[in-house]
Amino acid sequence: xxxxxxxxxxxxxxxxxxxxxxxxxxxxxxxxxxxxxxxxxxxxxxxxxxxxxxxxxxxxxxxxxxxxxxxxxxxxxxxxxxxxxxxxxxxxxxxxxxxxxxxxxxxxxxxxxxxxxxxxxxxxxxxxxxxxxxxxxxxxxxxxxxxxxxxxxxxxxxxxxxxxxxxxxxxxxxxxxxxxxxxxxxxxxxxxxxxxxxxxxxxxxxxxxxxxxxxxxxxxxxxxxxxxxxxxxxxxxxxxxxxxxxxxxxxxxxxxxxxxxxxxxxxxxxxxxxxxxxxxxxxxxxxxxxxxxxxxxxxxxxxxxxxxxxxxxxxxxxxxxxxxxxxxxxxxxxxxxxxxxxxxxxxxxxxxxxxxxxxxxxxxxxxxxxxxxxxxxxxxxxxxxxxxxxxxxxxxxxxxxxxxxxxxxxxxxxxxxxxxxxxxxxxxxxxxxxxxxxxxxxxxxxxxxxxxxxxxxxxxxxxxxxxxxxxxxxxxxxxxxxxxxxxxxxxxxxxxxxxxxxxxxxxxxxxxxxxxxxxxxxxxxxxxxxxxxxxxxxxxxxxxxxxxxxxxxxxxxxxx
Numbered sequence: 438x439x440x441x442x443x444x445x446x447x448x449x450x451x452x453x454x455x456x457x458x459x460x461x462x463x464x465x466x467x468x469x470x471x472x473x474x475x476x477x478x479x480x481x482x483x484x485x486x487x488x489x490x491x492x493x494x495x496x497x498x499x500x501x502x503x504x505x506x507x508x509x510x511x512x513x514x515x516x517x518x519x520x521x522x523x524x525x526x527x528x529x530x531x532x533x534x535x536x537x538x539x540x541x542x543x544x545x546x547x548x549x550x551x552x553x554x555x556x557x558x559x560x561x562x563x564x565x566x567x568x569x570x571x572x573x574x575x576x577x578x579x580x581x582x583x584x585x586x587x588x589x590x591x592x593x594x595x596x597x598x599x600x601x602x603x604x605x606x607x608x609x610x611x612x613x614x615x616x617x618x619x620x621x622x623x624x625x626x627x628x629x630x631x632x633x634x635x636x637x638x639x640x641x642x643x644x645x646x647x648x649x650x651x652x653x654x655x656x657x658x659x660x661x662x663x664x665x666x667x668x669x670x671x672x673x674x675x676x677x678x679x680x681x682x683x684x685x686x687x688x689x690x691x692x693x694x695x696x697x698x699x700x701x702x703x704x705x706x707x708x709x710x711x712x713x714x715x716x717x718x719x720x721x722x723x724x725x726x727x728x729x730x731x732x733x734x735x736x737x738x739x740x741x742x743x744x745x746x747x748x749x750x751x752x753x754x755x756x757x758x759x760x761x762x763x764x765x766x767x768x769x770x771x772x773x774x775x776x777x778x779x780x781x782x783x784x785x786x787x788x789x790x791x792x793x794x795x796x797x798x799x800x801x802x803x804x805x806x807x808x809x810x811x812x813x814x815x816x817x818x819x820x821x822x823x824x825x826x827x828x829x830x831x832x833x834x835x836x837x838x839x840x841x842x843x844x845x846x847x848x849x850x851x852x853x854x855x856x857x858x859x860x861x862x863x864x865x866x867x868x869x870x871x872x873x874x875x876x877x878x879x880x881x882x883x884x885x886x887x888x889x890x891x892x893x894x895x896x897x898x899x900x901x902x903x904x905x906x907x908x909x910x911x912x913x914x915x916x917x918x919x920x921x922x923x924x925x926x927x928x929x930x931x932x933x934x935x936x937x938x939x940x941x942x943x944x945x946x947x948x949x950x951x952x953x954x955x956x957x958x959x960x961x962x963x964x965x966x967x968x969x970x971x972x973x974x975x976x977x978x979x980x981x982x983x984x985x986x987x988x989x990x991x992x993x994x995x996x997x
Contacts, residue, residue: 438532440523444855447512447848449559450480450552453519457483457548464526466490467539473547474683477570480552482680484687487525488543489536497990499872499900500543500693502771503865504684505700507654507761509554509565513778513848513857514700518548520858521865535866541989542869545691550680551654562592564843566670567654568680573647573665580646583631587827591841595632596824597643597832602626610806612821612838616798638831655701657681660767661713661758671759684761688769692917695872695906695987697765697773698865703847704749705740705780706791707731710766710773712745713758719744720908726772726944730871734774737864741791745775748792770910772902778857779849785811812840816850873900873942873988875919878964880981880995888972889929890997896921896983897964898940904988905939917986921967925979926997930970937965940988973997 441463442456461470467489472481488495505515525544528535538544549555554568562585563569583592596604596614604627607613617626630643653670656662662675676682688694709727711719724744731742743749745763750756762773783789787804796804812820824838844850849857878895885891896919898904905916918936941963973979975997982992 438524438528438535440520441527442519442523444516444520444858446851447516447559447844447854448519449556450549453515453548454481454483456519457485457522460522460526461485464529467526467529468522469495473687474679476551476553476680478553478556480556482550482552482683483548485522485546485548486543487522487539487546489529489539492540493990495543496691496693497984498541498543498693499695499874499987499989500545500691501865501869501872502545502688502691502694502697503700504547504550504698504761506549506551506555507567507699508701509551509567509569510558510843510847511700511702511778512555512558513702513854514776515549515555516854517700517778517858517861518546521862522546522548524862525866538866538869541874542872543693544869545687545694547684547687550684554650558843562590564592564847565650566648567650567652568678569650570652571649572652572670572672574649574651577636577649578647579637580644581630581633581635582646582649583633586632586634586829587825587837589822591843593632593822593837593841594839595630595827595829596627596836596838597630598625598627598834598836600626602628604629607802607806609802610809612809612823613802613806615802618798632837634829635831643832652678654678654681655761656757656759658685658759658761658764660764661760663758667755668757668759675759685764688765688771692986693989694771695902696868697762697771698868699761699773699775700778700861701775702778703780704777705783705789706749706777707734707738707740707742707774708745708749708762708777709742709775710745710763712750712760712763713756713767714746715753716744716747720912722944723766723772723907723909726902726907727774729944730774730868733867734864737867738860740776742774743791751793766907766909768913770905770907770913770915772907776861778861779847779853781808781811781846781849784815784853809840812845816845816852820845820850871901873898873902873904873906873940873985875899875904875940875983875985875988875991877981877983877991877993880993882979882995882997884997885970888974890926890971890973892923892926892969892971892979892995893966894921894981894993895964895966896937896940896991898942898988900988901943903939903941903945904985906987919983919985919988921981921983923969923971923979923981925977926971926973928969928971931968935967940965940985 659675
């Protein structure tokens with residue numbers, strides 16, 4: 438499929454803004470663009486609403502939400518969000534699937550939650566978590582601060598020769614460093630650090646300094662939030678960052694959102710809540726939904742799907758929380774994936790099975806050698822800087838070498854960016870079809886006597902998910918009923934406006950395989966029939982309208 442723009446480089450805020458403004462000008466009936474927040478540097482945090490507004494207004498359709506750049510350096514997610522906007526606009530009325538999606542669903546997309554931080558990442562050597570605001574310290578802390586001290590444009594690795602070193606040069610590849618064993622008593626040994634300078638070096642200890650820009654937007658949401666003592670980057674209080682508050686307010690202002698994909702790097706995996714307790718204690722029906730949709734992600738993206746707490750966290754005692762996906766699921770009942778895009782080690786052929794397991798030193802050595810080999814063969818040998826002598830301002834003679842972490846490891850090289858955003862968009866558009874969706878299957882009238890009619894209608898949910906989305910929504914008591922209203926007649930028997938607790942989706946149909954090979958099904962109420970006795974005149978037009986917060990609006994008319 439076509440796109441209006443090229444995805445062979447990473448867009449900064451200005452270029453992305455220009456792209457979005459161009460698209461909204463070209464496709465005014467499909468796209469709306471609004472600023473939900475203005476950053477400290479005066480940059481708009483853009484939010485896109487995409488749907489065919491001529492078919493039905495955005496709020497009257499089930500909606501899929503996408504965002505990028507909760508973390509400033511994870512710019513692949515931002516590009517995948519931008520690509521999805523472009524793909525939907527450019528291919529409307531050209532591609533049958535995309536046309537159908539925009540007629541029946543709404544997409545809310547926030548490509549760059551942190552424009553300030555993202556621009557620093559793209560226009561300097563600096564790495565940062567979310568935004569370039571001093572936190573928690575107002576001044577630089579003592580210790581090693583990563584930086585491009587040799588002026589080659591990238592922060593690489595720095596090795597310092599010392600008899601106390603924990604590393605040695607690999608016999609397999611002189612560029613590869615491997616852990617020292619108890620039997621390594623002779624030879625050259627090194628300690629390894631990020632390239633950078635040291636503030637207040639005492640001549641003996643080299644420790645990484647506390648980050649100068651330590652805020653983590655994905656630790657600032659009001660579920661499972663802990664203070665800085667327990668959780669670095671958490672912020673002063675939940676939603677203390679204006680960008681986080683703007684995102685939360687946006688979600689709350691759009692109650693038709695039924696699924697969330699928040700785009701990050703790196704890992705090549707989809708992770709799902711809960712992130713604060715084991716999946717065994719979670720709601721089984723919701724976990725089944727994540728797993729079944731995850732199978733589709735595996736087919737389309739090649740990525741596994743794992744639970745955050747069980748399969749992704751490295752410390753289940755002092756785990757990180759306050760995350761956006763947990764807030765969406767645990768407080769709003771909205772299923773959410775955090776999609777970790779790009780995995781360099783997987784590309785190089787290393788074992789990246791989930792959940793992660795500790796690997797022996799020799800395995801890590803071999804895998805790093807595989808990574809260097811892949812870089813040389815697919816990007817070029819010039820992408821790897823050999824260990825090169827440098828006179829460090831505090832340490833004296835050191836060696837600097839390796840590859841550019843930012844655009845080889847944390848994000849794909851530009852030649853691989855399109856592959857990553859294409860498959861991500863393809864999955865998310867397929868995922869949108871899982872949303873619940875109301876449809877009147879039939880309506881009929883039967884004349885009882887002059888001016889009196891029997892009206893029957895059948896309403897269904899054609900989506901995979903139920904109209905209440907998740908059992909988490911039920912547990913939070915925030916699940917909303919479906920409203921059905923009649924107009925154009927007088928109701929004699931029945932309710933002019935009635936409420937239906939829920940309509941299940943395809944996921945609510947349990948299938949069993951008998952010993953004889955015959956499939957039997959246990960049906961759930963995907964369809965419900967309603968009957969009224971009404972009064973009216975022959976040829977009067979009666980309208981039935983069904984409205985669901987998550988499954989959209991459906992209407993049907995009949996003539997008496």
